[in-house]
Structure formats: C-alpha cells, structure tokens
Amino acid sequence: MKRHSTYRITFHNHGKIYEIYARQIGQGNLLGFIEVESIIFGERTTLLVDPSEEHLKTEFEGVSRTYIPMHAVIRIDEVEKSGPSKITEGGSRGDKVTPFPVFTNNPNPPPHK
Numbered sequence: 001m002k003r004h005s006t007y008r009i010t011f012h013n014h015g016k017i018y019e020i021y022a023r024q025i026g027q028g029n030l031l032g033f034i035e036v037e038s039i040i041f042g043e044r045t046t047l048l049v050d051p052s053e054e055h056l057k058t059e060f061e062g063v064s065r066t067y068i069p070m071h072a073v074i075r076i077d078e079v080e081k082s083g084p085s086k087i088t089e090g091g092s093r094g095d096k097v098t099p100f101p102v103f104t105n106n107p108n109p110p111p112h113k
Contacts, residue, residue, distance in 0.1 A: 006082050009036060010074040017074070017090040020056065021082035033067040040082045056085045 010019045021040040028035030041057050060066065 006040065006079050008075075008077045008079050008083070009034070009068070010076075011068050012072045012074065012090060015090055017088045018056070018085075019088075020060075020085045021079075025076060028067060030067055032070050034070060034073055034076070035065060035067055037065045039063065039066070039085075041085055053085050055087060 004023060007022050007025050008019060009022060010017060022036045023038035023040065026035045039060050041053065
C-alpha cells in the first residue's frame with residue numbers, strides 16, 4: 001500500500017499565524033506562490049469543537065487549490081499524520097515567530113544616475 005504524504009504548512013495571513021495540513025504542495029505555475037491542494041481538516045468525532053479550526057473550515061470551504069505567497073510561509077513540514085488546523089495570534093511580544101519585513105514604500109530611494 002502506498003503511503004500518502006501529509007504536510008503541515010505554517011504561514012502568516014492578516015497578522016495571524018495559520019497552520020493547515022494538506023496532501024499535496026508544490027511550487028505551481030504562479031511565480032512566488034506555494035500551491036496547496038487537498039487541505040485536510042480534523043474529524044468531528046468529539047464534542048469539543050475548536051473555533052479556529054471551524055473558522056478555517058469555513059474559510060477554505062469549496063477550495064480545491066490555494067496559493068500562498070512564499071514570503072508569508074514560515075515553515076513546511078512533512079508529518080506522519082495530520083493534527084488540528086489552527087489560527088493563532090501573530091506578532092505578539094515574546095513570540096518566537098517574527099514576520100519577514102515587507103517594505104511597500106522606500107523612504108530613501110537610491111539616487112538616479
């Protein structure tokens with residue numbers, strides 16, 4: 001029996017840190033984006049429901065493939081089995097994850113020659 005790979009993708013999205021699981025990832029055709037397919041969500045076998053996982057299920061409902069900007073990706077791991085997807089607050093003091101700086105406007109443009 002062929003073993004299916006499972007990937008945990010951790011990335012920044014609107015000031016929060018998303019952690020999702022998927023069966024397939026790749027570089028894709030869009031330059032600068034990671035292509036994520038077959039997103040996996042936990043089973044509803046318990047009475048305890050995680051609101052962040054429910055939010056992710058709703059956000060990715062009906063999505064067959066999503067593209068995540070490379071600069072937003074923190075880490076991609078191949079794991080033995082999937083866990084609960086989650087959203088955590090990002091950028092708080094003491095957090096071990098620091099977002100990659102993105103500059104939209106250069107205050108000191110280089111002089112033209």
